[in-house]
Amino acid sequence: MTESTRAIVIGGGHNGLICATLLAKAGHAVTLLEGRSSIANAPDLEFAPGFFSPGLAHIHTELHPKLRQALNLTSKSTGTKTKTIALDGQGAHIHFYGDKVEGTSVSDVDQAAYASFRKEFLSYAKALTPLLLNRPPRLKNMDRGDQFTLAKLGWSLRFGLGASSMREFLRVGGINIYDVLNELFDNKLVKAAISVDAVMGHHMAPRTPTTVLTYLTRLFAETHSEPSVATKVDSLHRELEASAIAAGVDIKTDAWVEKVIIENDRANGVQLASGQTMLADIVASSADAKNTFLKLAGAANLDAMFVHRISKTRTNGSVARLHLALKDIPSFTNLTTEDLKGRLLIAPDMRYIERAFNPTKYGEHAEQPVLEITIPSLHDATMAPDGQHVMSVNICYAPYHLKQGWDNARDKFTQICIDTLSAYAPNLPSQIIQKELLTPQDIETRFNISGGHWHHGELAIDQSFMMRPIHGTAQYNTPIENLFLCGAAAHPGGGITGLPGWNAARRIIAMTKDKSS
Amino acid sequence: MSDHNYLSTHEPSPFDSGIRAQSQTENWTGWNGYLSPRIADTLASEYFAIRSSCSVMDLTPMEKYRITGPDATAFLNRLVTRDLTKLRVGRVAYVVWCNDEGKVIDDGTVFHLAENDYRLCAQHHQLDWLLLSSIGFDVSIQKETHDIAALSVQGPTSFSALSAAGIKGLETLKPFGILNTNVNGFELTVSRTGFTGDLGYELWAERARADDLWNTLFTLKDTGLFDIRLIGLDALEMVRIEAGFIMPGWDFNTAESTIRADHDRSPFELGLDWIVNFDKPYFTGKSALLAEKARPATRRLLKLTLEGNKPPVGSFIFHGKKGKQTGAVMAQTWSPILKRCLALADVDFIDGHPPNDLWAEIYYQKELKWHVKWARCEIVEGQFWSHPRRRATPPMPF
Known part of the structure; x- marks a missing residue:
């Protein structure tokens, strides 16, 4: 040139x-x-004087090592690795780190099942690498690059996974996570926590077909890194x-x-x-x-x-975001301050998630929402004034088109979320100085994303791969x-x-x- | 809104009583939900009314859409293959429109009635495609098929007859021009358009004025000065073939209603190169048509004249007498005015060119006994038949 x-x-x-x-x-x-x-x-993150919210993604993972290499990125960029804690109403919370799951209610059988589930599903996610790291192959008028990608994918599925894993992958790849998790686990909270990763950000609930695939695309990041809490x-x-x-x-x-x-x-x-x-x-x-x-x-x-x-x-988002400016560090029943650096989930069981999803089909919001909570100010003290804190909450489900209009429902929905939180952190309501709710419509406006959809469009199978x-x-x-x-x-x-x-x-x-x- | 009733099989036209009074044969057919005469009296008298005096046909069943709004021109220009920015107010243009793959969905005429105000006439129902095409354009699209009373008045005496009926200003109305006028106390729009290839006009009035419009013509007939004759679709089929006009859905399969791959046709494959304009802003199908243009032609809808007097009904076309089958006749007629058999035939090309020796295998009956004959075909460029009076302004009086 x-x-x-x-x-x-x-x-x-x-x-x-x-x-x-x-x-x-x-x-x-x-x-x-x-x-x-x-x-x-981003300048509009200061939602109350001295209080800053994280950006649209409040959980991060590392970029793929090959991409980091292509960009010559040297240092590990994201924050401290974090664990996930599925909250239990009685305080018997379940902690997930890597391949381990711990909690008084988790049986030895479930613990072992979790380890093998992680191993198996991480290998499925890894098998998709050739597909994800390349342009999606065209099926008609293929060129050599397309054929090569398909060949690599075929090789990766057949020889990367091995015969029995490939068979299992092909069995579960297109079905819903609800059935798969019911086959594998007994503990309701464990199943719910895993399925949150399959559905959050999508117009899907655990029983929606292809939620195994959305889970795998999310899990892909964990084949090479662990999630961390995003900060200001x-x-x-x-x-x-x-x-x-x-x-x-x-x-x-x-x-x-x-x-x-x-x-x-x-x-x-x-x-x-x-x-x-x-x-x-x-x-x-x-x-x-x-x-x-x-x-x-x-x-x-x-x-x-x-x-x-x-x-x-389909680009209508179904997740809202709540930012709370807090006087003090919130106290959750049976959680230490160190625990609060993690990612907290409120989703007692898979049916709870499914029920939270149902109203969105009819233009209504969840009455008992699924919440994903981080407290980023524990990682970055500059996000709030001294001793004070910021809580960031992803809320499922909040439809883009709400029947009664978001202006008429904003306060009520915010209160529902705070009530849901206070069942696990009773003092929370008295600690709130300021709150900000971003509905999918607000996310659309603030981040200039049609429909306020995290993924710029549903990651359903008809909008994926060579159809995306x-x-x-x-x-x-x-x-x-x-x-x-x-x-x-x-x-x-x-x-x-x-x-x-x-x-x-x-x-x-x-x-x-x-x-x- | 139209009061079209979906429970009735066929809706009466606003000219129903007039048409029924003139129909001698009760030979009806369905057309876009209306009962239309195939033949009102005799085919010969209707054909010759078109070619030597003055014919009248009911245009009510023709699909009509009103397109208005600030983006009306931009919308239509993105819809059709022709450059409509050059279409002035008071003018009409023949157009085709394509799907993304550059295959023809339908053809019709665009009437530029006023600034940002157009009427689009089409062969088939188009509302869904028009609405789909309107995403991103500030336009309003109204179907007005049932709300307009329209008659087509065609033939060499049509200018004189309509002038005698009291319509003023026709002498300066050019082909594809629009005239807004007032006759016998009602508002009438006249366009110098038609589907016969001859001198002719189309008259447009409000549905409520249908009787007035009908009486304007047929009281003149009663004076005995002009032969003004109601015609049916069979006579129209003969003259439109003579004029070389195509019928989407009959001569070729329309896109978006075609199931089998390669059964639809592009404007090039229909010989409509002259209305595909690549120098205008983007239109639906442009990329596909540019790509097609770069490849050698694979087939064309050809105009053929055939030796002999047996029309090639449903005939295959062969390369060489008794040679390889290379196409099929899509429309055909015996042309009384040309004394020839005419056909529109879909013919496969060889290396971008038509086969040089085309033959039709024609089956016909004599006193119910079947015969077969081979007829050599000649390719005709342009119209089979036309007459200078079609373009003359003012047209010749009779």
Whole structure:
């Protein structure tokens, strides 16, 4: 290449940063445009004077080692590893760390079952590596790369897993986690805690088909790292920002992209809200598919059925977030302060989760919600004034479209969550200084994600792999020449994996090479 | 809103009483939910009314959509393959529209009635496709098929007859032009359009004015000065083939209702290259059509004339007499005005070109005894038949 390709990456989330960095490393001249005023320090996180909430993801895992290597990331970036504690109403909580599960109610049989379950399911998740770390193969008009990915996946399933594990994987891969966990465990709380990982962030409950698959995609991160509690200064983001700058990415903040400029059916730049236009040979959008195609590119530049199919992708979030500013460290029955550094779950059994889900089908919120709690100020003291604390709570289920409207239900739903919490932490209500509830609609507005969906679109099987976001644009390139997807709307979807950004960058690099050669 | 009743098999047209009074044969067929005459009197008299005097046909069953709003032009331009930004107010354009794969969904006419106000006429029901295509456009789409009383008045004397009926301003109305006028106290829109390839007009009024419109024409007939004749669909089929017009759903399978792969057709495969414009902004199917254009043609809907006087009903087309089967006749007629057999045939191409020696195998009966004959076919470019009066402004008086 005599002249470097000019690339614009829209959005400074982790996928945007990773894509931009890798493009820059490949010799492209990359500008990253972020609408907010900062990449790693989101300014709207201060929800009460001196109190800061974590970002959208309040649990992090490490990026895949191969991706870290590609980015030349050296230090381990995320915070201290954390354990999960499933709360019990009587105080007989169950602690999960790695392959161990402990609690007075957990039988030896369940403990042994948990260890083998972890081993088995981690191996399934690992077997998916060739699929997740590559662009999803097309089944029609396959090229050699597609065939190679499928061959690697087949090899990984057959020889990585072995015959009996592969058989079991194929049996459980498409079914629901409820049936699988009932086969394996007796303890209700153990089953509920595992199934939370299968359903949180999705419009799914344990009995929903394919919840084993959503569990495996989440578990994938644990094949190479352990979860940690995210804090205000998002260390992963800070590290990614530094690596982008080191690679020569020109990061522009306060640069809200209004639209992608399309001439002669090709993307050739962007127009900012300021009116400024910037030209580029390649535009990669880490925004979700609806934002990218319907708002940035515009329906007029695309085929009608394509637009229709994008507009019909399921992107309504079903998780709300509650932030509480607390006077003091909260006291939970039978938990030490050290325990509170972990991830706490309120989900007494799988049926409780299923019942919390049922109302969302009818535009109602859960009356007895499932909660995932972190107290990030225990990890980062700067998130709250001295001695005071921040609690972050993910709440299932809160539908995007609430029948009576969120403005009419906000206070009631907040109170339901606080009541649910106080059953385990009786003093909590008196400790609350300030509270902030983010409904899926608020998440949509604050983070500019259609529907406020964590994963930029349901990770159901019909919206996954070579059908993510829809078939016809599942390999990061789009119907509009030089416009690419590089965010969670593309395979393999959401979660803080960085894989869409990585896969997209490799796709863009390969396609520009093809063109210039 | 229309008061169309789904419980009735066929809805009466607003011209029902007039049509029934003139139908001698009770030879009806269903068309888009209406009962339409196949033949009202005799096929010959109706055919020759179109070609030598003045014919009248009820257009009520034709699908009509009103498209309004700030993005109406952008919406339609993204829908169809032609560049509609060049269509001025008061003009009509023949259009086709495609699905994402560049296969034709339907054809029709776009009437630019006023700024941001269009009527789209179509062969088949299109509301679902129009609504689906409207995502991201600020437009309103109303089906008005049942709310408009429309008549097609076609033939060499149509200009003189309509002028004599009191419609003023026709002498300056150009082909594909729209005239808003007032006749006998009601508002009438006249467009110089039609499906016969001859001089002709289409008259559009409110449904409540159907009787007024009908009487305007047929009181003139009663004077005895003009032969004004109700025609049915069979005569129309003959003249539209002579004019080389295609019928989606009959001559080819329409996209989005096609199940089998490769059974639908692109505008290129239908010989409609002239209305595919790649220099306009994006339209649905553009990418697919650009890709198709880059490949050698695999087939075309060809216009064929055949030797002999036996129409090739349901015939296969062969490469060489008794050679390899290479296509099939989709529409055919004996043309009285040309004294030739005409056919529209779907023919496979060889290396991007039509086979050079086409034959049709024709089965026909003589006194119920079946015979077979082979007829050589000639490919015709353009219309089989046309007449200068179709384009002349003012048209020749009679």
